[in-house]
Amino acid sequence: MTNIRDLAREANVSVTTVSRVLNDHPYVANEKRQTVREAIEKLGYIRNQTAVHLSTGMTKTVGVMLPFVDHPYHAAILQGIAQAAFDASYRFLTWQTNYVETHEQLALDALAQQEIDALIVVSHSLPLSAILSYEQYGPIVFCEHHEDVAAVYIDHYTAFQQGLAHLRQQGHTSIGICLGRPDSTNSLARKHAYQEVVRDEFVYEQTLTIEDGATVARRWMQQKQRPTAILTASDHVAAGLILELRKQGYQVPGDLSVIGFDGSELAEVLAMTTIAIPYATIGRHAFQLTVREDLVARPQIEVPSTFIAGTTVLPHT
Amino acid sequence: MTNIRDLAREANVSVTTVSRVLNDHPYVANEKRQTVREAIEKLGYIRNQTAVHLSTGMTKTVGVMLPFVDHPYHAAILQGIAQAAFDASYRFLTWQTNYVETHEQLALDALAQQEIDALIVVSHSLPLSAILSYEQYGPIVFCEHHEDVAAVYIDHYTAFQQGLAHLRQQGHTSIGICLGRPDSTNSLARKHAYQEVVRDEFVYEQTLTIEDGATVARRWMQQKQRPTAILTASDHVAAGLILELRKQGYQVPGDLSVIGFDGSELAEVLAMTTIAIPYATIGRHAFQLTVREDLVARPQIEVPSTFIAGTTVLPHT
DNA sequence: ATAGGCTATGAAACGCGTTTCACGGCAAGA
DNA sequence: TCTTGCCGTGAAACGCGTTTCATAGCCTAT
Known part of the structure; x- marks a missing residue:
């Protein structure tokens, strides 16, 4: 050479x-x-780029910590990051963590070891404080809302309020919700919106996949007291729920109204009523935050969700 | 420090x-x-990892050149790469190229500039020879079949044969196919399988998305001479096709039998007949090839596709 | 006429970990 | 007793581009 x-x-x-x-x-x-x-x-x-990196003390590379690269909304965030990073002549390294804390730790180590200039945390299991203790090594940006942290997020509280308001306008009073990981920031915000307007609670927790949606369907079928509408936390869960119900001879929305969450192509294909989230936009903003001068001020960016009317909600009579 | x-x-x-x-x-x-x-x-x-990289002349990082990180099957390949790289204590950098040649070039440059130790090409626009001229700088592994190149691939010829054989067994003689980029290696193999068994050709080219599938549906509806079955090159196209037909009052599979391709969750949700591809496995193998001692011998790994019977094919009467 | 300021250029230090090579000591085999 | 060979240790070179600092010529403003 x-x-x-x-x-x-x-x-x-x-x-x-x-x-x-x-x-x-x-x-x-x-x-x-x-x-x-x-x-x-x-x-x-x-x-030799490596020599440049050593010499300048910068790698022009950001790290991305995310649980699964092939889940549609994580992939969509990644897409936004990829685009914004590309535009800024940056590269990105991805740590797929499966929510395993030791794996998440590796992304933090990479920041400390100057392998990356900044870290974008799409979602995490580690305690927030554990992650923030690595801020001394470089900027850390979250894709979830936390107090006093650089973040780009959607307001899940408001988003869920939108969905709930729609169902209540349609006359539903007995409403259920599906949540993902029960203690995540997002779930807590969603539950909060829910509990503010609902008397009798029907909460299905730990629902993440299509299969989990089918499980919710089976639980719903066995319940004596049933909600007439369910607001889910992902289109996947909603899809599993809808399809299992239909398979068992129930009508959606006739017997149960369902609202999805994400605005994925799954929702598009099933003509599902859903709440669309601009995931790529989140990714783009997240990247842009990492290179912002005023990151020490821990800026926060809220991106809006959009209610999309489909064919899986009927008025309750 | x-x-x-x-x-x-x-x-x-x-x-x-x-x-x-x-x-x-x-x-x-x-x-x-x-x-x-x-x-x-x-x-x-x-x-300081950068110093280690410079000193050892290795970055323990592979690059991935792929058109879109958020297309389900590319994301699935990425997932497999992520997993295998993780297991081997490697990292990966992703170049999302949108099939733009200048973007693809950047991934090749990174290999030459020793930013990455090896490159995995998931799909590309650049001429094969242009890419291979960078082999002098490090291993390059493809996720498509090419002669005399390290590759892990599925045999699209055989896969399409499977689908065509199924349709013919069901009595279909007037069969159409949807292809993606018309000159890609994959499309040529598929077309080859098709032309071997079909008299009257119905080829819909440049079909990649759900919307493209809907376009195919509209074209099909306008045709005087129509196929009774269509074999697509992706579940997305099949989904768009099926949903548009149903929206316009046609029956699938009553009026048209449809076979998807990929085995995605879209197919699962629509209970689609499809040909499943183990994308994550492709990614894992691709990564493993990059670190193989005998890579100079340009090993090739074929991974099998699986026919999945769904509800979108009916016998032709 | 002189202090500044800008252009051009290079020696040397810097960032930082790895690796080669040489050397001393000690134990086992011949 | 002498030769090997392994253990333990460190000086110095190496990988390679960037940056600081000093130097020098030349022009402009005072």
Whole structure:
């Protein structure tokens, strides 16, 4: 591998001058610039990025900590990050954690070890304080709302209020909800919105997948007291719920109205009533926060959710 | 930032010894090892990975060139890569290219610039030869079949044969196919399988999305001569096709039998007949190839597809 | 005429961990 | 007793680009 010193020798200049040419620094005489360019051409020189990283103390790389790269909404956030990072000539490293704390730790270690300049936490299991203790090593941006933390988030409280309000307008009074991980920030906000307007609670927890949705359907069928509408925390759960009910001969929305969450293509395909979240936008903002000057002020960006009327809600009579 | 020389001074040993402790090299007296450990503790030392990368000439990072991180099957391949890389203590950088050649080039540059040790090409626009000219800088593994190239792939020819055979067994003789990018290796293999058994051709090209599927539906409805069954190249296209037909009052599979491709959750949700591809497995194998000793021999791994019977095919009467 | 300021250029230090090589000591095999 | 060979240790080189600092010529403003 030819390096910058070989170039200097070949072009009869100092390494400083070569470096200046490489970085388009103005203080180089045109003639020398040309000579260096020819040397680069002749020797087939290619810059070693690792050396640049060590020398500058920056990797121009951000890390992304997320549970699953192939879950639609995580992938959509990743897509937004990818786009914004690309636009800023940054790269990104992904840690797929499966919500395993030791795996999440590896992403934090990478920040401390200067493998990445900043970290985007899409979702996490580790206690917030454990993560924040790594802020000394570089910017950390969250895709969930937390107090006093740089974050881009959607207001799940308001989003759920929207869904609940729609169901109540349609005459539903007996409403159930499906939540994901019961103690997550998002679930707590959702539950809060729910408990403010509902008397008799029907809460189905730990629902994340299509299969979990089917399980909810089976539980619902066995209940003597049943809600007439269910607001879910993901289109996947809603899809599993809807399809299992239909398979068992029930009508959706005839027997049960269902609202999804995410605005995924699953919802599109099932013509589902849902609450759409602009996940790619979240990712883009998250990346942009990592490179913001005023990150120490821990800015917060809220992105709006959108209610999408589909065909899985009927008025309750 | 405290470095290895600070540690050496603190522990009264040479930097070599510190490095040995850091790397669990055996030739260190227990006593000194202990002293160094205490110095690490005391000074709060954290290894600078960038320096390790420069020094060893390896980044323990592979690059992934893929068009879209949020398309389900690309995301699934990424998932497999993430898993295998994690198991091997590797990291991965992702280049989302949108099939734009200049973007693809950046991933190749990264390989040349030693930012990554190897590159996995999930799908590409650049000519194969352009990509292969970068093999001098490090291993390149493809997720598509090409002659004389390290690759893990599914045999689209055989996969399509499976689907076509099923339709013919069900009595269909007038069969159409949907292809993606018309000149891609995959499309050519599929078309080949198709043209071997079909007289009257119904080929719908450039179909990639749900919306494209709906377009196919509209074209089909307008045709005087119509196929009685369509084999698609993705579940997305099949979903768009099925839903648009049903919306317009046609029966699937009554009026048209449809077979998807991918085995995605979309297919699951629509109880679609499809051909399932183990994308995560492809990703895992692809990663493992990058670290294989005998990669110069350009090994090829074929992974099998699986026919999944659903409810979108009826016998033709 | 002189203090400043800008252009150009290079030597050397810097970022930091790994690895090669040389060397002393000690034990086992010949 | 002498040769091998392994253990333990460190000085110095290495990987390689960036940046600081000093130097020097030349022009402009005072």
